[in-house]
Amino acid sequence: MLYVPGDKPRALEKAKTLECDAILFDLEDAVAPQNKARAREGIADAVRAGGYGHRELILRVSAPDCAEDFALACALPLDGVLLPKVESAATVADAAARNPHPVWCMVETPLGVLRAAEIAGASDRLAGFVAGTNDLTKDLRARHTPARTPLLTALSLMVLAARAYGLAVIDGVHLDLDDLAGFEAACRQGVELGFDGKSLVHPNSIGIANRVFGPSPQEVARARAMVAAWEEARAQGLGVARIDGAMVEQLHVDDANRLIALADAIARR
Structure with missing residues (x-):
């Protein structure tokens, strides 16, 4: 997911050519108060002009109660609305x-983290969480560290709540735009924690995020082999299978099928 400031026409146009899965049209942090009206106009013109292809189009509103931003959302063919600093189910x-679109929530305050499960179950229109790691670090009075140790509990709680309610969950942005090695390490950590993807603020990191969060050819091949071994075992009346010496049960097959479905979806784009 790539954040694109609504008041930057060149960025709005360039986003049509980038290999990201979603565009987050930003009316919050990336836009100065005096530029909000111009940003709304720019986003409206860009969306109506089209050309974004398979990319999901999501509008991050200035605030959950911003009437002007919601009026814009209702007038556009979007795939979602992203709410900043959500702290209650009532907000969702x-x-x-x-608005008629799916709702996404930024979880970026201590109270939002503590209420993540309540928020996750607030509406069947809720599509997912986006971690707001910078704001959360500030509110925790923590430090930005390469391993993100101060945030691990909060990040895990977000993933736990999202999975309990069948939601997507996207990891937060990486601060140092020039530290691509550190960005890749953060992406790998996000995968290990269970996140579905990464929110980005610069196009130079899109390729890394796609590579790390997407299944590798080797992973897909192993997943297909696992499913084939399982189907052969079931045909023989067996409850488990073996592949490369490892035991394969239904839970492994479910995960393999999920990975294959993800790879197929990526290939279709």
């Missing part, structure tokens, strides 16, 4: 009632 329910 209100946003779902005010």
